[in-house]
Amino acid sequence: MSYSLKVKEELSNLPTGKYEENKAEIYSILVFSKHLMNKKYLFVSECKQLVEKISFYLYNTSENKVKTENFLFYLPFDRNLDIKKMTNNLQNLMSTSDNAYLPPILRGAFLSCGNITNPKSNYHLEFSLKDNTHSDLLVNALKKVNVANLMPKITRRKSGIYIYMKDHTQIIDFLTYIGATNSSMQFIQIKMMKEVRNYINRTTNFETANITKTTFAASEQIHKIRKLRRSEAWSKMPEHLKQTAILRLKNPYLSLSELSKLSPEPITKSGVSYRLKKILEYYK
Numbered sequence: 001m002s003y004s005l006k007v008k009e010e011l012s013n014l015p016t017g018k019y020e021e022n023k024a025e026i027y028s029i030l031v032f033s034k035h036l037m038n039k040k041y042l043f044v045s046e047c048k049q050l051v052e053k054i055s056f057y058l059y060n061t062s063e064n065k066v067k068t069e070n071f072l073f074y075l076p077f078d079r080n081l082d083i084k085k086m087t088n089n090l091q092n093l094m095s096t097s098d099n100a101y102l103p104p105i106l107r108g109a110f111l112s113c114g115n116i117t118n119p120k121s122n123y124h125l126e127f128s129l130k131d132n133t134h135s136d137l138l139v140n141a142l143k144k145v146n147v148a149n150l151m152p153k154i155t156r157r158k159s160g161i162y163i164y165m166k167d168h169t170q171i172i173d174f175l176t177y178i179g180a181t182n183s184s185m186q187f188i189q190i191k192m193m194k195e196v197r198n199y200i201n202r203t204t205n206f207e208t209a210n211i212t213k214t215t216f217a218a219s220e221q222i223h224k225i226r227k228l229r230r231s232e233a234w235s236k237m238p239e240h241l242k243q244t245a246i247l248r249l250k251n252p253y254l255s256l257s258e259l260s261k262l263s264p265e266p267i268t269k270s271g272v273s274y275r276l277k278k279i280l281e282y283y284k
Helices: 003-012 019-031 048-059 083-094 102-113 132-143 168-177 181-229 239-250 256-262 269-283
Strands: 041-045 067-069 072-076 114-116 125-129 153-157 160-165
Touching (some): 003 048, 003 102, 003 114, 003 181, 019 048, 019 102, 048 072, 083 102, 083 132, 102 132, 102 168, 160 168, 181 239, 181 269, 239 256
Antiparallel strands (some): 041 072, 067 072, 114 125, 125 160, 153 160
16 A cells, blocks of 8 residues: 555545535545546545545445446546536635635645655655646645645646645645644654664764775785884884884774874874874885
8 A cells, every 4th residue: 555545544534524624625625636527437546435435425325336446446427516616615715814724625635636655765745736727726725824834836747737845844744734643643753764774874884984994094004014114214213103103013903093092101193193104204
């Protein structure tokens, strides 16, 4: 089952609200559907609960009404619906000062033409619309949400007009606003797990790079110190440099900071680095 379908099932199973709110949601589902003009179907969806909800509204029953074919559920078209009148009603409900009908309207729009990508792979929520009238209606509804800063974007393709959001904060706020609280919490949990995993990967890569760099530098130092000890230059070196050189030979895998702690005399990390550079000058 896709993540998008899980969200739609959660929304379709929400408790019934007030009559006007339910009507706003049903009108929104029907208005934003791409299949109402098709002579064969009235409404089609992969979500059975959603199609049953439409059937209950139109016929007071889903028995022998909801059909299934190729993993889709549909309601046969057998009555005329005044979509233009429903659209006008939605616009009137959207114009109320308290925005009370926005949640059911936006919930209906998502149930009808919305889709959301599994946050494990990507952050993307979109609506597929038929024409400019429906896209303008939905964009206006999204922008009227005053409890969240929703900034939908629009793109046009051959298959229609698409309104989408890619910002994870906006998607989470939208899911919460339309009543998909469980899906919203799951989205947040997945996002947090991704961030932790990415942090661990970045930290591991950083530490691996540091270890590789330290090992390569130490290997080069040890090679040159061994040659230096077999040359006349070794006898000309000061004792404190010889001491650091031998310390490096005995501890080939330690960092400069760790070498400074093992030094018999107090010395900083930068002091060890300076001594090793002086040793390599003797090697040259």
